[in-house]
Amino acid sequence: MKFIRNIWYATMWAQNLPAGRLATVTVTKEPLVLFRDADGKPVALMDRCPHRLVPLHLGKLCSDGQRIQCGYHGLEFDTSGRCTHNPHSETIPAAAKVRAFPAVERHSLIWVWMGEQPAREELIPDFSAFDEDNNSRVSRRESIELEVNYQLMTDNLLDLSHVSFLHDGVLGHSNMVRGDIRVEQEDDTLYVKRSTPNVAPPGMFDLMYRHDGKPVDAWADMRWNAPSCMLNNAGVCPVGGKRTDGVYILGAHILTPVSEFRTLYHFAAVRYDNNISRTPEEQNEVVEKLSSLRRIAFEEQDEPMVLAQQQAQVNAGGLGSLQPVLLNIDAGPVRARRMLDTMRLNADSSAATAP
Ligand code: FES
Ligand SMILES: [Fe+2]
Incomplete structure (x- = not known):
C-alpha cells in the first residue's frame, strides 16, 4: 500500500500532548515522537535514535524543553533533530541526526506533514468547529x-x-x-x-x-x-x-x-x-x-x-x-x-x- 506523503496527518488531540511529556504515534508506518518546545509549539521527530535505533520516546525531555535525550546512551537532539550533545566524546558524528517533521497545532489537533516537499499550512482541513474556545459545545x-x-x-x-x-x-x-x-x-x-x-x-x-x-x-x-x-x-x-x-x-x-x-x-x-x-x-x-x-x-x-x-x-x-x-x-x-x-x-x- 502506498501512502500519500505530502499531506497533513492528524496525529492526536492537542490535549493529549501536555508540556514536558513525550508522546509517540506511528503515522504511515513512520514512528514519531512528539513533544512541545519551550514556547509550547509541537515538535515531531522520527522516534528512532540513530545510534542503536531505539525509540527516543523511551528517553526524556531535557529541562530547557528544547532537547530530547536518548534513554540508552544519552545523545541529545534539538527540535530540528540535530544532535547537540554526545556525553561520551567531544565528537558528534555527522550521521547522528534525526528527521524532523513539520508539526502544527490547529483545531485542537496536532497535525504533522509527512512528506519531503515544503509543508503548506493552508492545506490543513477546516475543523474550526473543534477549536479550544468552543469547549462548551464540543463532546x-x-x-x-x-x-x-x-x-x-x-x-x-x-x-x-x-x-x-x-x-x-x-x-x-x-x-x-x-x-x-x-x-x-x-x-x-x-x-x-x-x-x-x-x-x-x-x-x-x-x-x-x-x-x-x-x-x-x-x-x-x-x-x-x-x-x-x-x-x-x-x-x-x-x-x-x-x-x-x-x-x-x-x-x-x-x-x-x-x-x-x-x-x-x-x-x-x-x-x-x-x-x-x-x-x-x-x-x-x-x-x-x-x-x-x-x-x-x-x-x-x-x-x-x-x-x-x-x-x-x-x-x-x-x-x-x-x-x-x-x-x-x-x-x-x-x-x-x-x-x-x-x-x-x-x-x-x-x-x-x-x-
Ligand atoms: S541508542 Fe540512543 S544514544 Fe545509544
Ligand atoms: Fe457506521
Whole structure:
C-alpha cells in the first residue's frame, strides 16, 4: 500500500500532548515522537535514535524543553533533530541526526506533514468547529485505534446508508434506507450529501430533538479531504422546514493510517441544539448518551464489520484482490478513492521529474 506523503496527518488531540511529556504515534508506518518546545509549539521527530535505533520516546525531555535525550546512551537532539550533545566524546558524528517533521497545532489537533516537499499550512482541513474556545459545545475529543485499513473505514463513512442496518436504533432505522445521495466535488474537497425526508427521528436525534415523535427531514452531509479527514453535518428538522429550525451535529471523523491494517480514529462532535431548554440533568444525559452511542456505533458495530470485510479480502489474496459489486450508495467512496489515486499518480509523476 502506498501512502500519500505530502499531506497533513492528524496525529492526536492537542490535549493529549501536555508540556514536558513525550508522546509517540506511528503515522504511515513512520514512528514519531512528539513533544512541545519551550514556547509550547509541537515538535515531531522520527522516534528512532540513530545510534542503536531505539525509540527516543523511551528517553526524556531535557529541562530547557528544547532537547530530547536518548534513554540508552544519552545523545541529545534539538527540535530540528540535530544532535547537540554526545556525553561520551567531544565528537558528534555527522550521521547522528534525526528527521524532523513539520508539526502544527490547529483545531485542537496536532497535525504533522509527512512528506519531503515544503509543508503548506493552508492545506490543513477546516475543523474550526473543534477549536479550544468552543469547549462548551464540543463532546469529548476521543481517539481509538482500529485494526482496519483506513480506506475501508473511509468507505464506511462516505456511505452512510449503512446506518439503517448496522446502526439500527442507534444512528438510523429501517425507514431511512432510501435516501437521496448527491456527490459534489469542489477542488480537492468532496461532499457526499444524503437526505431522508419525512422519517421518524433516528435514535440519537430523537434524544436531542424534542419533536413529540413527529416525523422529520433527516440529513447527513459528509465532507472529505484527503486522505481521510471527514466532517459530518448530520441533523433533523421539521418536515419541509428549514434546517436551522432543527438540530444538528458536526462530527469530526479523522482517520490517520498507522500502517496498512491499523488506523487511528479521532472523533468528536459539536451539538447545535437550537436552544432547546433542558434541565442540567437532561443536558448531562444528552451529552453522555451522545458520547456512548457514538462509541458503541464505532467500536461495537463499524469496526467488527469492517474488520470482517478486511479479513475476507486478506483471505482471498489481499486488499484489492477482489472486485466488489458497486451500488448507487457507493458513489461517494468510489469518487474519494479516485481522487486519492489521482493524488498518488501526481505525486509519482512529480517525483519522476524532480531534478
Ligand atoms: S541508542 Fe540512543 S544514544 Fe545509544
Ligand atoms: Fe457506521
